[in-house]
Amino acid sequence: MATRRVDRWTKQSAARALADIGRRFYTRGWVMGTSGNFSVVRSTRPMRLVISASSVPKGTMRVKDFLEVNDRGAAVERRAPRPSAETLLHVEIARLRGAGAVLHTHSIWSTLLSQHFVAGGGLAIEGLEMLKGLSGVTTHEHREWIPILPNDQDMTRLSERLVAVLAAHPQCHAVLLSGHGMYTWGDRLADAERHVEILEFLLEVTGRRMGPWH
Secondary structure: OOOOOOOOOOHHHHHHHHHHHHHHHHHHOOOOOOOOEEEEEEEEOOEEEEEEEOOOOHHHOOHHHEEEEOOOOOEOOOOOOOEOOOHHHHHHHHHHHOOOEEEEEOOHHHHHHHHHOHHHOEEEEEOOHHHHHOOOOOOOOOEEEEEEEOOOOOHHHHHHHHHHHHHHOOOOOEEEEOOOEEEEEEOOHHHHHHHHHHHHHHHHHHHHHOOOOO
């Protein structure tokens, strides 16, 4: 059995890598203004994540815009910036998926499709070659189910619903929040970034196939 590859981070190196991703995603239109948030796992015992601070413009992210949090989503340093409101979601994804990185985008297509399909509980994508860019997928005949959760400003309640959805769909590579974009993850930061690129492509193809917007 192959040994699972993991990233090794200092807080500085993690913040630098995530800031670079934030600026790249901004230029692609996947995180506009202060939308979106990003994290990497520094350790699992104890759980420590480096995550973007709240209300940071993604097009100008810098190392100072990140902090380290524990398994409750609380800052572990004094005088740290305020963590993203959605930190608990990152913690639960990292814990349940064993992810090394979690990335949340807020693109036009993820926003539109998450609202359009929320009543059905999710969105299925199949028959596209780009599906093979997702970890563990080897054929375009794969059917990817992306669960959709109603948005909620109560992060404790939303994180509990996320836990239930991840347990119910152990093979999914992403989760959408209605009107609030996409969460995806990976064993390594490069895997999570690739998943964003693949999934944003697949969501856009799905939206454009539907024709003039409803």
